[in-house]
Amino acid sequence: MTTCTPSNQCTPPRPWGLRRLGPYPVATELPFTTVSVDPDTQTGVFRDGDGLVVEMGKHGTSGGAPSAARTCLRASTCGSGA
Template identity: 50%
Template sequence: MTTTAVPMPWALRLVTDRLPVGPPAYASVVLDGVSQTAVYADASGRVVEMGKHGTSRTTGTASVSGGGDGQQPQPQTQDDNTTDYESD
């Protein structure tokens, strides 16, 4: 029986790991019934801090649109939203 090797797609040779691959920093996750948050523990059962997550904040932006020739500008109105991400 003869087998034919299927060539690997050319783009796969360009794929690399972006982050180092390793074991997770935790061994188990349980839900704390009081705070309703996840509690991460290592293999010894000690609680592991998993870091903080960023917070997004959306703010409205306003602009003044003018009237026709010879007319006064119109009042400011909210016409767009901007999302800003910051870390905790």
């Protein structure tokens, strides 16, 4: 909806997203400058500006445990006693 003043000065509405904008957060310096993959372990190796390896800590990974859900492809083998 366009807003008009009594002297026919019309202005388009401001986009709704402008009121949601805020200032960018303060940038932080990361403790590494490069990342490469170790060919033996297939893990990332983080290095600082001097080329020294930087320890990034341990990170959890998802387990490979199968879920309990089953899919029945044949009606004759579904249900109890099959």
